[in-house]
Amino acid sequence: MGAFHAHEAEALAARYPDVFARSLRSRLTGWLIAAGIVAYFLFAWWFFSIGQVLANGNWGIAGIYMADWVSYEVRPDIEFRDNHLEISFPRFSPLGENPDPAWLVEKRAIVEIRPEEKGSVLTGAASPSGGFLGNLGGNEDTADESFLGALGGGQPNMRRTDEVSSETVLKTRREEAVVEASVSFGSGNRVDVFPERVEVTRGGEMLILDIVRDDRVEVRGPLPAWASQREPGAKVFVYFGFSGRAEIGNDEVTVRRRFLGWENFVFDTRSPFWGRPAGEVISLIVSGERLDPERSNAALAWNNFLNNAEWQHGDVWLKLLQTIVMAFAGTVLATLVAFPLSFAAARNISPNRVGNFVLKRFFDFLRSVDMLIWALFFTRGFGPGPLAGISAIFFTDTGTFGKLYSEALENIDEKQREGVRSVGAAPVSVQRYGVVPQVLPVFLSQSLYFWESNTRSATIIGAVGAGGIGLKLWEAMRTNTDWENVAYMVLLILLVVFVFDNISSALRRRLIGAEPGQH
Amino acid sequence: MSVTSPVLSTAGRTIEAHWQELAVRRRLYTIGGILFMVLAMGGSFWFANESNAGKFFDRLPHVFDFIGQLVPRDGLELWRALFDLPSPYDDGSLKYNYPEGRVYVTESAYIPEYIYKMLETINIALVSTLIGFGIGFVLCFLAASNLTTRRWLRFFVRRFMEVLRAFPEIVIAGFFLAVLSLGAIPAIMAVSIHTIGALGKLFFEVVENADMRAEEGLRAAGANWVERVWFAIVPQVLPNFLSYALLRLEINVRASTIIGAVGGGGIGEALRLSISRAHEAKTLAIVLLLFCTIVAVDQFSAWLRRRLVGNQAFEFGG
Amino acid sequence: MLAIRHVTRRFGETTAVDKVDLEIAEGEMVGVIGRSGAGKSTLLRMINRLIDPSEGEISFQGTQVSALGGAALRRWQRDCAMIFQQFNLVPRLDVLTNVLLGRLNHRSTALNLLSVYSREERLKAIAALERLDIAQTALQRAGTLSGGQQQRVAIARALMQEPKVILADEPIASLDPLNAKVVMDSLADINAREGITVVTNLHTLDTARQYCSRIIGMARGSVVFDGAPEELTREAVHRIYGGEGRAEAIPEEITSTSIDTPLRPQGEQPRLEPALAG
């Protein structure tokens, strides 16, 4: 097939003019469809003002929220005093009542302590780090109006009061106190705090800050890329990536040290089992002396675990069970009700045209009044809780199943029915032996399919008010501080959906033979 | 079995015994199954009733009270609420301030609030379906065993799609609400992510059932992977893909309404507010609007699907 | 020259092709015959590299075909067109596009995906269709054509590849006798006029005798006959088809499907009937 001569080509083109005209047109349709989709996306971009919303988004916070899914922060405060330091942890610190972490090394010495003026060490003073969203690179405004406006507010940083007695003696006393604190951020990075100076080391670079107490923070030398200061003399922020960050102010250093993992997942800090290694806990449970004379250690451990204040295992599981029950009971009820109705709605089973029509429109009505509407109505009717969820799923799916079942009935093989009828069976027996064996696997398979998908629907309508894990998830999210709890619940939901998915498809495979395309 | 039963041979008796045994076992299974279901349902209802705010039998007589609460003061109120016309009962309260919330297109022409919100919801569904279609389309070929020979890649893509499908939508919506504050994006994200997983799974099953002869023909002609997929598989599976996508669109209209109700804006939120505040005319207007929209979308999609793939039966849901 | 050396292919326990040694000169028209399951298709598919040999090597004009991979492999596949019993067209695309798909490997992937073809390429495709006498169907969907027409579209696609070898795997097995003749005539014409090597699997002896200058007989994966049609004696046929001990028990299918089955007179070249004049 060599090249053509021009006149041959012309002759050929002349012989098949429509081929060339058509190929242009068919090519254009492709482009037109593509252009239409692009135009629609541009319209949507404008309609939802996506650009603006994305630009106003608080992306810094997104990273922190994501990190919160799998990690936690410990937030010691190091306050500057005359010639010593005072270290305090928030009251609900994940490290318990008396934290003494290895990454925070204190050096103590005997110093002369002059009494502080009253007021400057008030307990529970509004700390700059009060709210979790409080000070993330100056995004306070956007953060505050985010997400239904409900800020969890974190925990107020209550200072420990025992060190400063209320009847302050106006005399100096000699006492042992912290004179140097070193916070390690891993791989040689650290913050060393002295009463009048802070040294920050990161990746071989060192930043020295001089503290003029209750006045200003002076930076020696240029600021490295990992540190920031809004104006000279103001607070300095130093960042250590995932490991955390520190804010160095003129009165205190606020440290946020981040650790991978879910803290206190099994026992919270109030539990007597807290902080003990797993082996010890097990031996306590198996054979240890009773920690609580009222009950056995196993019962105590189980109780402490379920009532873990941070993770609320018991409540989460109960709510999950509610969701599962909603999906299960709703689907089963809908199946039971739709089953007889579908026989009445199928044209070939019950010959009453008016009845068929009315029932089918009724199914359509149930289906088209969305599950959301049913859920909202029944939440008003029954009050929030699984009953509302069950009813919503039941109403919607009665419509869906009725429609699917009656369609399946209308497609049955008439020969089997004739066979049964030919032996002189009563009408009910004809349905029982001529129809039900054919359609039952199909019916059950469809119900199983919806059982699995309803488990997911039940989560969502739960958030609308029907209760269950959906509502709990929603509540955990709106505080913006409990993302690790969200992660925990999501994991549980994924697990349940996977298990149900597998059960449902295994049962369906057994019912209707191997499905194509299953791996 | 004592009445004149015919005399059976040894073999016949064995068969009869086996049949009996099977029948007994089947009956046991059936009884066991029914017993299990009864117990499970009873337990479920007891549990649901215990943990519900209102108790079933206390509330049952009042469940449909809301229908009584839905009767507006006169028949025209419904239309006033729907089209944002001023109400004669307007007392400045939220209940009758229908003209509030009009979206003006020009000086005088406006789109009524609820219709605008309904459009918002439909567009959320449409955008999400398109996004889900696009990404699911790309992923499904990587998950199909007849096109992707690397097991690990197939395994990874399939698990990925399963996670997308099962990931609770409200969490995605909630996360983006926290980051972006209000707007339609959280709802779009939530619905599209689920759509990617759901369509991807349906798509790769279609692809795995595709006729591979054309693909072989192109392979023999030296076409690379992308070209083989595009020219041999896509023309075959596209009608089914489109039909599934339309089915998804129906589901997504509902899904974006629900997501709206939990904070994603659109008609869902308006409905939740008006129901909880007992604004009967507004509620009725929204329910009517939603109902008509869903019916219209369903009908349109059913018509288009029939044109695409004929009367092929489909599962829906997922 | 296409050289096949010690090529073996196993599928689990079964050995589909067993240590085959062949040399096929340029411009030959070779027929491969044998019972169903003898390994004919497997042999052809290994040459095209749709499947890989378990052992042995295949080379073409000094290039080690069996060692190619990636783009080089696809270039070889372009040079070695393949025609299938089931046509393997894309049924939902129109005939012209199906033929243009033969050009895939001559062009960039991006242009292919956007279906941008030059006027010259379209002209070539129509010329190929015209040569096979089906140009009037250019705009129809390939799936709507009859079997014979589809096979001709497949040959047109093969021509668009501008191949050096055409492999045909039972190209006429699902066609009626008249269409079978048209298809075989076209292959013979391509072989005669362009000098393209044609290797074709055939399930009927007489077609092989009629069209091929060389016949290879396979049985249980091995080559048991290799020679000119006239050397194909009754015993040779018996060796290929294994007549269960009786020479006359040759299955009927072997000799029946073609419409005119005159045994070619000794020494005469196959009578070439170009599919279209000019």
Ligand SMILES: Nc1ncnc2c1ncn2[C@@H]1O[C@H](COP(=O)(O)OP(=O)(O)O)[C@@H](O)[C@H]1O
């Ligand atoms: N993809 C495959 N997997 C397993 N066995 C195969 C495959 N392809 C062919 N075979 C086996 O290889 C042998 C030869 O098959 P084939 O080459 O198709 O024979 P022919 O084309 O001569 O009828 C047969 O026994 C067949 O079952």
Ligand SMILES: [Mg+2]
């Ligand atoms: Mg074969």
